[in-house]
Amino acid sequence: MSSIVVQAFVTLDGVSQAPGGSDEDLDGGFPYGGWQMDFDRAASERADAAEENPVAEWEERTEALLLGRTTYELFASSWGVWDESAPGFQGELTRRYNRIPKYVASHTLTELPWKNSRLLRPDVPTAVAELREQPGGEIRVWGSTQLIRTLAEHDLVDEYRLMVYPLVLGTGKRLFSDGFPVSRLALAESRALPSGVLVNVYRRAVEA
Structure with a gap:
C-alpha cells in the first residue's frame, strides 16, 4: 500500500500561496510571492544558519507526484526542463522528478508535456484511492x-509535513481554508530549525 503525503511551506497564519517565487501564483493579486525565499536568504546570513534540510531527506522517499493543474504546470516548466546534471540537490531532485510517475488532477488539461505524466479524471478521489491501494x-x-x-x-491524506515559517502575511491562499473538512491528526514529529522554522509532521489519528 502506498501513502499520500502532503508537504507544504506555510506561514504562522497558514498561508501557503507562492512561497518560491514572485510570479508563482498571482491569484487574488497576492503581493508576497517568494516569501519563503526571502526569509531563507535572510536566514542564510546568520552565523548559525548551517541547518538541516528536511526536504532533501523527505524527497529520498518520493515514489510519485500527485499534483493539481497549476502546480503541475509550474513544476513541468522548472523541474521538467532543468539540467539533470546540475550539482547538488537541484540535479538530484530533477533526476528523480523526471523518472517517477506524475499524476495530475485537472478538468482542463488535455496534454501533459512532462514525461511520465498521467491525467486523472473524471473521478479523482476514486483514482487516487486506487493508486493508494497499490504497492509502493x-x-x-x-x-x-x-x-x-x-x-x-x-480521507485520503496519510500524512502532512509542514515547514512553518515565523511570518504573518495576513492575506493569501491558506492550506486549511474556511470549510476545510474536519481532520483528526496526531503529531508525529516536531523540531525547530536554527532559522526559527518549525518542522511539524502530522499523521491520521488512530481512534481508540
Missing part, C-alpha cells in the same frame, strides 16, 4: 490546495 512508497503532494481539500474530504 510515498506519493508526494506539493502545492495543489484545491486537490488537498478534495483528498481530505475523502
